[in-house]
Amino acid sequence: MTTSRSAPTAPRRRVPRAERERQMLEVAEEVFSERGYLASSMDEIAERVGVSKPMLYEYFGSKEGLLIACTQQARSELLRVTTTTALKGGTPEEMLRNGLTAYFEFIQTHGRAWLLLRTEGAFASPSAAAEMEASRAEHTNLIVASLSRFAPSESVGANLEPVAEVIVGGTERLAVWCQQHPEVSAEQAADLVMLLARGGLAELFAASPNRG
Amino acid sequence: MTTSRSAPTAPRRRVPRAERERQMLEVAEEVFSERGYLASSMDEIAERVGVSKPMLYEYFGSKEGLLIACTQQARSELLRVTTTTALKGGTPEEMLRNGLTAYFEFIQTHGRAWLLLRTEGAFASPSAAAEMEASRAEHTNLIVASLSRFAPSESVGANLEPVAEVIVGGTERLAVWCQQHPEVSAEQAADLVMLLARGGLAELFAASPNRG
DNA sequence: AGAGTAGGTTACCACGGGTAGGTTACTTCC
DNA sequence: GGAAGTAACCTACCCGTGGTAACCTACTCT
Numbered sequence: 001m002t003t004s005r006s007a008p009t010a011p012r013r014r015v016p017r018a019e020r021e022r023q024m025l026e027v028a029e030e031v032f033s034e035r036g037y038l039a040s041s042m043d044e045i046a047e048r049v050g051v052s053k054p055m056l057y058e059y060f061g062s063k064e065g066l067l068i069a070c071t072q073q074a075r076s077e078l079l080r081v082t083t084t085t086a087l088k089g090g091t092p093e094e095m096l097r098n099g100l101t102a103y104f105e106f107i108q109t110h111g112r113a114w115l116l117l118r119t120e121g122a123f124a125s126p127s128a129a130a131e132m133e134a135s136r137a138e139h140t141n142l143i144v145a146s147l148s149r150f151a152p153s154e155s156v157g158a159n160l161e162p163v164a165e166v167i168v169g170g171t172e173r174l175a176v177w178c179q180q181h182p183e184v185s186a187e188q189a190a191d192l193v194m195l196l197a198r199g200g201l202a203e204l205f206a207a208s209p210n211r212g
Numbered sequence: 213m214t215t216s217r218s219a220p221t222a223p224r225r226r227v228p229r230a231e232r233e234r235q236m237l238e239v240a241e242e243v244f245s246e247r248g249y250l251a252s253s254m255d256e257i258a259e260r261v262g263v264s265k266p267m268l269y270e271y272f273g274s275k276e277g278l279l280i281a282c283t284q285q286a287r288s289e290l291l292r293v294t295t296t297t298a299l300k301g302g303t304p305e306e307m308l309r310n311g312l313t314a315y316f317e318f319i320q321t322h323g324r325a326w327l328l329l330r331t332e333g334a335f336a337s338p339s340a341a342a343e344m345e346a347s348r349a350e351h352t353n354l355i356v357a358s359l360s361r362f363a364p365s366e367s368v369g370a371n372l373e374p375v376a377e378v379i380v381g382g383t384e385r386l387a388v389w390c391q392q393h394p395e396v397s398a399e400q401a402a403d404l405v406m407l408l409a410r411g412g413l414a415e416l417f418a419a420s421p422n423r424g
Numbered sequence: 425a426g427a428g429t430a431g432g433t434t435a436c437c438a439c440g441g442g443t444a445g446g447t448t449a450c451t452t453c454c
Numbered sequence: 455g456g457a458a459g460t461a462a463c464c465t466a467c468c469c470g471t472g473g474t475a476a477c478c479t480a481c482t483c484t
Binding site: 036038039126136159161162163165166167168169170171172173174176177181184189192193195196197198199 | 371
C-alpha cells in the first residue's frame with residue numbers, strides 16, 4: 001500500500017521501460033499534433049509524461065527520434081493493411097481499388113500519427129521528411145509490383161514507375177482533401193482515383209467541341 | 213589585444229534597401245537549399261551577405277519570413293506561367309497539357325526556391341507549409357476553372373474539385389520524381405499525367421484476364 | 425553646415441535541445 | 455535480512471540560435 005504520499009517527498013513510482021515508452025509516445029503524439037513539431041518542446045512533453053527530460057533522450061535519442069518513433073508504427077501498419085488488402089484482389093483493377101480503399105480508411109481512422117507528418121505545419125525535421133519519402137516509396141513499389149505482373153509492354157507498362165508515382169501523389173493529396181470533407185467515404189475517395197485512372201477525363205475531353 | 217577598433221575602419225559601403233534585399237534573398241535561398249531550413253542559421257546568412265543579423269530582421273521580420281520571401285516570387289511566377297500557358301489551349305485537353313508542361317518546365321529550370329520547399333528535408337515552418345498549401349490551392353482552382361466551362365454534369369463534372377486535387381498531387385509528386393530522372397523531359401512528364409487522366413490504366417485493366 | 429534618416433552595428437537575452445554525473449527504487453542472490 | 459547490482463530517474467548545467475534594444479554613421483537635402 002504505497003499510495004501517493006503527502007507533499008514533501010513524492011514516492012516516485014518506477015515504471016518499466018516498455019510502459020514508459022508507450023506513455024511517452026502517446027503524449028508526444030498528442031503534443032506534436034497540437035502544437036506542431038517546431039512549437040513543441042521536449043520539456044513540455046517530459047512534464048506531461050511526468051518524467052524528466054533526460055529520460056526522453058535516454059529512450060529516444062533526440063527530438064527527431066521521438067517524432068520518427070511516433071510515426072513508425074503507423075507507417076508499418078499502413079503498409080501492412082494496404083498490401084494485404086490489395087492482394088485480395090484478383091484483377092489489377094480490384095487490387096488497386098482495394099489498396100486505395102484501405103489507404104483512405106486507415107488515414108481516416110487510425111492515422112493521427114500519420115497526419116501529424118502529412119498535415120500542414122507539422123513537419124520539420126529532415127528525418128521526418130525521409131520517413132514520408134520512404135513510405136511513399138513503399139506504396140509506389142507496391143503498385144508497381146502489383147500491376148507489373150499484368151502490364152503488357154504498352155504505353156503504361158513502359159512507364160509504370162512514374163505512373164505509380166502520380167497515383168501515390170494524387171492519393172495522398174486527396175486524403176488531405178478528405179479531411180476537410182468528412183462526408184466523402186473511403187470508398188468514394190477510392191472511386192475518384194479509379195475514375196481518373198480509368199479514363200475519367202477522356203469523357204470530358206471527348207464531350208467538348210474542338211473549338212479554339 | 214585591445215578592442216578591435218585598431219584596424220582602420222573599413223569604408224563600409226551603404227547599399228540601398230532594394231538591392232540589399234535582393235542580396236539577402238539570393239544568399240538565403242542558397243543557404244536554405246544547402247543546409248535545409250532547420251540547419252541554417254540567421255547568423256550564417258547574415259555573415260555571407262556581409263551584414264549583421266539585425267538587418268535581416270529589419271527587412272524580413274523573422275527566419276520564417278525570410279523563407280517565405282524566398283518562395284513568394286517563385287510561387288507567383290509559377291502561377292502566372294501555368295495560367296497563361298494553359299489559357300492558350302482551345303480544348304480542355306490542350307489546356308491541361310499546356311499547364312502541366314509549363315509546370316514541369318518551371319520546376320526544372322527556375323524552381324530552386326520552389327524545390328527548396330517541396331524537397332525532402334527542406335521544410336519546417338508552419339507558414340512554409342501554408343505557402344505550399346496556398347500554391348496547391350491556386351493550381352487546383354486553375355484546373356477547376358479551366359475545365360468546369362467544358363465539363364458536363366457527368367461523373368467527372370460532379371467531382372471536379374477532388375479530381376483536380378488528385379491531378380495536382382500527382383503532378384507535384386511526379387515533379388519530385390523527375391528530379392531523379394533528368395532524362396525525362398517536361399513534355400514527357402506532362403504526357404504521363406495526360407495518359408493517366410485520359411484512361412491509361414483502362415487499357416491495362418482491359419488487357420488483363422479476369423484472374424490474377 | 426547641420427538636421428533628418430536610411431542603413432548599420434554591438435551587445436545582449438531567453439528559450440530550448442542536449443548532456444554529465446549523481447541518486448534512488450527495485451531485484452537478486454547469499 | 456542485507457549487500458550487490460542494475461534499471462529507472464533526477465538536478466544542474468552547457469551552448470547554439472532566434473530575436474531585440476539601443477546606439478551609431480554614412481549619405482542626402484536644403
